[in-house]
Amino acid sequence: MRFFAHRGAMADAPENTLLAIELAIRSGAKWIEIDIIAHQGNLLVIHDLTLDRTTNGSGWVKDHTMAQLMRFDAGMGQRIPLLEEVLNLVAGRVSLNIELKSKGCAGLLAVLLTKPIFSALKPDLLVSSFDHNELLLFQKSCPDVDLGLLVYGVPLSLNAAIGVLKIRSLHISAEFIDEPLIKEAKAKGLEVYIYTVNEISHLNNLKHLPIDGVFTDHSQLWLGYYKIQ
Ligand code: G3P
Ligand code: CA
Numbered sequence: 001m002r003f004f005a006h007r008g009a010m011a012d013a014p015e016n017t018l019l020a021i022e023l024a025i026r027s028g029a030k031w032i033e034i035d036i037i038a039h040q041g042n043l044l045v046i047h048d049l050t051l052d053r054t055t056n057g058s059g060w061v062k063d064h065t066m067a068q069l070m071r072f073d074a075g076m077g078q079r080i081p082l083l084e085e086v087l088n089l090v091a092g093r094v095s096l097n098i099e100l101k102s103k104g105c106a107g108l109l110a111v112l113l114t115k116p117i118f119s120a121l122k123p124d125l126l127v128s129s130f131d132h133n134e135l136l137l138f139q140k141s142c143p144d145v146d147l148g149l150l151v152y153g154v155p156l157s158l159n160a161a162i163g164v165l166k167i168r169s170l171h172i173s174a175e176f177i178d179e180p181l182i183k184e185a186k187a188k189g190l191e192v193y194i195y196t197v198n199e200i201s202h203l204n205n206l207k208h209l210p211i212d213g214v215f216t217d218h219s220q221l222w223l224g225y226y227k228i229q
Contacts, residue, residue, distance in 0.1 A: 004195075005219065007033060010217045011217040016046055016074070023219070029222065035101045037101045038104030040066055042066060083109070100135070107141070126169065130150045132165065146169075149161065151172055155181070169190055
């Protein structure tokens with residue numbers, strides 16, 4: 001069972017911050033999931049296109065300068081990280097799942113990953129998105145980087161959802177567990193991950209399914225799981 005520290009295990013520290021990621025790593029996370037959006041040539045690690053929910057700023061990210069954005073508090077004195085900072089923090093320590101949240105992420109990420117320090121990013125990198133066109137753009141630039149297809153709901157056709165993407169994994173919502181879909185994905189050789197699972201009882205309910213892992217907000221979930229193995 002693989003556990004992704006969702007937004008850096010957001011129940012333990014402010015989501016998508018360096019602090020959350022560091023704490024998740026220290027709690028034994030092997031995979032970290034983060035969200036990125038593109039802004040003025042930069043990749044910001046933030047889930048929403050607006051500032052209100054996760055920072056002391058308000059309004060659209062796009063309506064602010066980088067200098068303004070870097071001054072907002074994302075909780076516990078943390079600021080919105082740049083993707084480079086997260087890459088530097090995790091490189092050689094844990095694997096990373098980067099979720100592309102806005103148009104423009106694919107191109108900027110492709111450029112960033114050509115830099116020597118980031119080409120050595122280990123142990124594992126997985127790029128995912130609900131925006132399958134953005135994934136396709138990224139695939140064209142970085143065909144060797146693993147992709148995860150995010151879906152919300154049950155696609156009418158898995159083949160159609162995948163299209164020409166070469167994906168490693170299918171990421172499905174815990175609200176829409178569909179056993180035939182999971183089995184079809186497994187038959188195609190895909191890894192299947194469920195977002196978001198926060199209770200051991202919920203995890204136990206999913207045990208009969210051939211899934212490979214879950215996204216969780218709580219480090220306690222993987223710590224509890226490892227304890228009983
Ligand atoms: O990548 C899985 C999950 O993070 C997708 O939903 O809204 O938490 O980014 P969300
Ligand atoms: Ca996410």
